[in-house]
Amino acid sequence: xxxxxxxxxxxxxxxxxxxxxxxxxxxxxxxxxxxxxxxxxxxxxxxxxxxxxxxxxxxxxxxxxxxxxxxxxxxxxxxxxxxxxxxxxxxxxxxxxxxxxxxxxxxx
Amino acid sequence: xxxxxxxxxxxxxxxxxxxxxxxxxxxxxxxxxxxxxxxxxxxxxxxxxxxxxxxxxxxxxxxxxxxxxxxxxxxxxxxxxxxxxxxxxxxxxxxxxxxxxxxxxxxxxxxxxxxxxxxxxxxxxxxxxxxxxxxxxxxxxxxxxxxxxxxxxxxxxxxxxxxxxxxxxxxxxxxxxxxxxxxxxxxxxxxxxxxx
Amino acid sequence: xxxxxxxxxxxxxxxxxxxxxxxxxxxxxxxxxxxxxxxxxxxxxxxxxxxxxxxxxxxxxxxxxxxxxxxxxxxxxxxxxxxxxxxxxxxxxxxxxxxxxxxxxxxxxxxxxxxxxxxxxxxxxxxxxxxxxxxxxxxxxxxxxxxxxxxxxxxxxxxxxxxxxxxxxxxxxxxxxxxxxxxx
Numbered sequence: 001x002x003x004x005x006x007x008x009x010x011x012x013x014x015x016x017x018x019x020x021x022x023x024x025x026x027x028x029x030x031x032x033x034x035x036x037x038x039x040x041x042x043x044x045x046x047x048x049x050x051x052x053x054x055x056x057x058x059x060x061x062x063x064x065x066x067x068x069x070x071x072x073x074x075x076x077x078x079x080x081x082x083x084x085x086x087x088x089x090x091x092x093x094x095x096x097x098x099x100x101x102x103x104x105x106x107x108x
Numbered sequence: 109x110x111x112x113x114x115x116x117x118x119x120x121x122x123x124x125x126x127x128x129x130x131x132x133x134x135x136x137x138x139x140x141x142x143x144x145x146x147x148x149x150x151x152x153x154x155x156x157x158x159x160x161x162x163x164x165x166x167x168x169x170x171x172x173x174x175x176x177x178x179x180x181x182x183x184x185x186x187x188x189x190x191x192x193x194x195x196x197x198x199x200x201x202x203x204x205x206x207x208x209x210x211x212x213x214x215x216x217x218x219x220x221x222x223x224x225x226x227x228x229x230x231x232x233x234x235x236x237x238x239x240x241x242x243x244x245x246x247x248x249x250x251x252x253x254x255x256x257x258x259x260x261x262x263x264x265x266x267x268x269x270x271x272x273x274x275x276x277x278x279x280x281x282x283x284x285x286x287x288x289x290x291x292x293x294x295x296x297x298x299x300x301x302x303x304x
Numbered sequence: 305x306x307x308x309x310x311x312x313x314x315x316x317x318x319x320x321x322x323x324x325x326x327x328x329x330x331x332x333x334x335x336x337x338x339x340x341x342x343x344x345x346x347x348x349x350x351x352x353x354x355x356x357x358x359x360x361x362x363x364x365x366x367x368x369x370x371x372x373x374x375x376x377x378x379x380x381x382x383x384x385x386x387x388x389x390x391x392x393x394x395x396x397x398x399x400x401x402x403x404x405x406x407x408x409x410x411x412x413x414x415x416x417x418x419x420x421x422x423x424x425x426x427x428x429x430x431x432x433x434x435x436x437x438x439x440x441x442x443x444x445x446x447x448x449x450x451x452x453x454x455x456x457x458x459x460x461x462x463x464x465x466x467x468x469x470x471x472x473x474x475x476x477x478x479x480x481x482x483x484x485x486x487x488x
Contacts, residue, residue: 069221072278072279073210073279074203074281077201098208100206100207100209101198101209101210102210103214104214105210105215107221107224115478115482125477128474129470133455155485159480159484162427162430163449166430166449167450169427169431170343171339171340177338177339181356182334182335185334185363186331186334189330189364189367213325217325217326220321220326230313230317231321232316232317254313254317
């Protein structure tokens with residue numbers, strides 16, 4: 001059972017990254033590859049906007065984000081990845097395996 | 109003033125109102141001289157035709173009437189629409205760590221944004237040809253635009269192409285081999301604004 | 305800078321954008337056709353209950369199936385077709401039996417006639433006359449003339465043979481013509 005504090009910390013960290021304008025509920029958007037490949041007990045919380053799956057060797061984190069047009073999307077999304085890796089490490093969990101998808105580029 | 113046609117059997121030269129009604133729906137094809145040459149039938153068909161002509165008036169009245177929907181009503185529909193219904197394929201970023209990508213839907217949204225920066229343009233359909241999910245694979249972009257009447261077509265299309273290319277280079281890692289901008293249509297400003 | 309508002313743009317372009325995921329464009333479509341779809345549904349149902357549910361659900365389904373449209377300019381009849389089907393599904397689900405052997409309604413002699421003064425009022429008069437029709441006849445006429453459906457499609461909706469549809473349509477048309485011209 002994934003710690004609610006982890007979820008909250010991750011969401012907050014993602015939204016705090018400069019250039020991020022939104023965090024969306026990711027459903028079939030990211031495909032089912034991650035799910036099919038693992039046997040992990042993951043948290044599938046309809047209310048959460050992050051999909052987290054805690055395993056022995058890795059902590060899977062999936063998210064769908066919106067970014068601002070003002071900065072290159074590739075830069076923003078890389079920053080989000082780094083923020084997620086950091087938060088997971090702070091929680092003394094196996095290294096984060098991050099899957100991020102930009103679903104919207106918001107015009108300024 | 110039109111006479112009310114008699115729909116009685118004997119005035120329709122052996123035909124029934126059912127037959128005439130179906131004849132009308134079939135566009136009077138194949139032509140039946142026994143109907144077309146009968147005055148009684150023609151009268152009845154005229155009446156049926158006139159009634160048929162009233163239907164668009166009814167539709168027109170529907171469009172104009174108080175059944176107009178308000179913002180709350182529209183919001184209820186929009187809430188029912190899934191965000192990822194139009195996402196399309198995932199387009200990966202070149203990255204050492206993690207699986208980072210952008211959706212086709214997001215990129216199309218970007219492409220549409222060109223109309224904010226090039227005056228007199230509306231962006232329509234946008235398609236990507238090539239294996240966008242494969243990093244480095246060559247990709248062509250096809251865009252339909254509509255240009256405001258009076259604007260220079262060649263220049264405007266070129267400006268749109270330049271904007272799109274810039275956006276794609278800034279926000280994706282796609283290997284773009286071409287951006288085809290097709291002027292699909294020309295549009296006018298609504299009448300109220302034309303008189304300025 | 306001159307910006308063209310989406311509101312004034314043709315269906316074909318609006319649909320093209322909506323297919324690509326532009327929700328603002330889809331909202332324009334919703335505003336444009338919801339009134340007609342609601343009026344049509346109301347006529348089919350013979351009342352106003354459920355009308356909003358049916359039309360809103362239809363629009364959500366339409367969003368999901370927008371790429372099935374062969375001709376984006378023909379989005380209006382496409383929407384009318386889907387909403388007709390949905391309305392008829394609802395009618396079938398709530399009624400057990402559709403009586404097609406209805407007694408022919410003779411035009412009433414004493415009831416007040418629809419006042420036919422000009423085109424706009426003629427549409428209102430037609431609307432009133434439609435309400436006088438027996439349900440099956442009204443549905444056939446509405447689905448055919450306003451929904452643009454074929455005899456076969458209507459037959460499927462009502463679960464009756466196409467030949468019965470033909471008969472119901474003829475009776476409906478005869479009634480409406482006589483009624484509309486009665487006091488001209």
